[in-house]
Amino acid sequence: MNFFKDLSLSSFTAGFVAVLVGFTSSVAIVFQAAQAFQATPAQITSWMWALGLGMGLCSAIPSLILKKPVMVAWSTPGAAVLATAGLAGGFSMAEAVGAFIACAALITLAGATGWFERVMNHIPMALASALLAGVLARFGLQAFSAAQTALPLVLLMLASYVIARRLLPRYAVPVTLVAGVTFAAFKGQMAWSAVSFELAVPVFTAPQFSVSALVSLALPLFVVTMASQNLPGVAVMRATGYDMPVSRLITMTGLATLVLAPFGAFALNFSAITAAICMGPEAHEDPKKRYTAAVSCGAIYTVLGLFGAVVTGLLTAFPKELVAVIAGLALLGSIGNGLAVAVKDESHREAALITFLVTLSGVVVAGIGSAFWGVVAGSLALLVQQYGSRTSD
Numbered sequence: 001m002n003f004f005k006d007l008s009l010s011s012f013t014a015g016f017v018a019v020l021v022g023f024t025s026s027v028a029i030v031f032q033a034a035q036a037f038q039a040t041p042a043q044i045t046s047w048m049w050a051l052g053l054g055m056g057l058c059s060a061i062p063s064l065i066l067k068k069p070v071m072v073a074w075s076t077p078g079a080a081v082l083a084t085a086g087l088a089g090g091f092s093m094a095e096a097v098g099a100f101i102a103c104a105a106l107i108t109l110a111g112a113t114g115w116f117e118r119v120m121n122h123i124p125m126a127l128a129s130a131l132l133a134g135v136l137a138r139f140g141l142q143a144f145s146a147a148q149t150a151l152p153l154v155l156l157m158l159a160s161y162v163i164a165r166r167l168l169p170r171y172a173v174p175v176t177l178v179a180g181v182t183f184a185a186f187k188g189q190m191a192w193s194a195v196s197f198e199l200a201v202p203v204f205t206a207p208q209f210s211v212s213a214l215v216s217l218a219l220p221l222f223v224v225t226m227a228s229q230n231l232p233g234v235a236v237m238r239a240t241g242y243d244m245p246v247s248r249l250i251t252m253t254g255l256a257t258l259v260l261a262p263f264g265a266f267a268l269n270f271s272a273i274t275a276a277i278c279m280g281p282e283a284h285e286d287p288k289k290r291y292t293a294a295v296s297c298g299a300i301y302t303v304l305g306l307f308g309a310v311v312t313g314l315l316t317a318f319p320k321e322l323v324a325v326i327a328g329l330a331l332l333g334s335i336g337n338g339l340a341v342a343v344k345d346e347s348h349r350e351a352a353l354i355t356f357l358v359t360l361s362g363v364v365v366a367g368i369g370s371a372f373w374g375v376v377a378g379s380l381a382l383l384v385q386q387y388g389s390r391t392s393d
Contacts (some may be wrong), residue, residue, distance in 0.1 A: 003064065006289040007296070013174040014283035014330070016295025018071070018274035019304065020318065021139075021327040026076040033079040033266065036086030037096045042203050047264030050199035052305020054256045054265045060298025063248060068242050069278045069294035071233070072253055073227040073271035077369050079102075082266060094208035099217035100261035103208050106222045108254030108269070116226065117246040120234045125341060126348035127355045127378045128235040133338030134359025134374055135232050135272050136331045143328020157325045173282050173330050180322045191317045199307060202263045226265045227372035233270025235371075240279040241287060241337055255296050272371070273327070280334040309324035329346050351382035 030051070034044045034148040051074050058072035067246040086096065110116045147154040164172035194368050223301075225353045230250060237244050253268040277283065278293035355378030 003295060006284075007292040008170070008284055008289070009174055010170045010282065011278075011284045011290065011293040012296045013171075014185045014278050014280075014290075014293040015298075015300060017173060017177065017326055017330050018271075018277045018293070018297045020323060021270065021330075022073055022274040023304070024249055026074075027195040029074050029076060029079040029083060030074065033082040033086060033218055034264070036083050037091060037093045037292075039093060040203075042201065042304065043093065043264065045198075046127060046203035047266075047285070049202050049305045050260040050263035050265035051352055052200075052266075052301050052303075054260045054305075056298045056300070056302030056305060058189065058256050058268060058298075059301065060094065060295045062252065063291045063294040063298065064293065066244070067288065067291050068244060069275070069283075069291045070244065070249060070274035071271040071294050071297065073274060074265075075126055075221070075229050075267035075269050077224040077228040078221045078267045078269075081220045082217060085220065089212065089216050091213055091217065092208065093205050095210055095213040096207045096217060096266075097262055098207035098209040099213045099221065100266045101258060102209070102218035103212055103225070103267055104257035104261055105223045106218070106254075107191070107257060107269070107352045108251055110226065111247050111249070111251030111254055114232065114247040116250060117234075117265070120231070120238075120246065123235070123375060124348055125238065125383065126345050126352040127312050127375060127382070129338045129341035130355040130378065131232055131351035131371060131374055132233045132239040132272070132276065133335055133342055133360055134356040135235075135371055136276055136335045136338065137356075137360050138362060139273060139324070139331055140335050141326045142324040143326075146324040150319065153180060153183055153187075153189075153319070153321055154325055156180070157322070161329045165342065170285060173326070176329055177326050180326060181318070183321050184322055189319045189322075191319075200305060204262050205264075207262060220266055224271050224369065226370035229267075229269040229272065230271035231375065232371040233275060236272050236275045236279060237270075237333075239341065240276070240334070242279060255377045273331070276334040277327075277330050280331070280337075282330055282333050347385075348382065351385065353376045354378045354381045 031044060034047050055072050062070040155274055156178050157180045161172050161176040165173040234246055257265050257268045276295055283290045283293040285389055342356060343349050355374045358377045359370050359374030361370055363373060365373055
């Protein structure tokens, strides 16, 4: 099978790091969202089962078919919206599931009609690259700000990365990860007590539809998923040079959410941060073989779903500083490439910088994240510049 011939240690490690970063950075928000609907421990485990299988299969299967890295994740801003709205509205789990199904139907419609892809086609590459750099740069900053609480760990991992980049460039991230884990284990910083050996069991919840849940849960979940997740997700694809069937893939995520919603999958979408890890040069020197990183990521997510409690404990055992550093270092290449493309064309440079800075700011307006507002601000700046240029001509 070509997959095993194309697979390398660096691409598998990229897939593992993607899972580590994506999971540990937001799993607490998912737990909070489930608890906002009075979820039982069994239902929370079911959520992890549904989300793990959904992300895993939607990443691995299309990547194998297309031979391109397709990266699907849960909607982190969507989970935050659910956690807030769920508590404020006092919705039941049945009403939440009804909202998940409604949101999934809207995502499927957005993909089937192709309107979202048409909108993305009008965003210049400079702005898409600036958006990518802005989204990822926050993780780069966190890698070094972690030195405030774990200076020895950060210095060791940084030194390991720099030396490995010089001697073993393809394996710089795996070497850095091993060095960090070894140091954390030696210092007793690995939270092994979080590991419990249990298999995940899916729990079906019959949906209940209500107007209040549709307005308060489904619509905000749909908006933030498309604006704060799918939009930067497509930007990552295009900034890294991958031409994907965006509409069909979005339709796939909508249908997968539709099927898994009664078990707790609230929204599946393109990933941005973890996608950059698997689509960047650190994953594999040959862009045509980076799909193996996405397949590896998908396989690990699937195992995470099947063995929910075990893998949850293992991944959350890592110190948060270690996760921040490995994420930031793994994304250095993608950040650099994004900035290079963003400022290359002088006619788009200022608009691209505005997109980058607004996205980097992390501002949230009307519950919608900075990725969306960065594109809006940059597009408006570019529109004014081009309009002025055409008028003067």
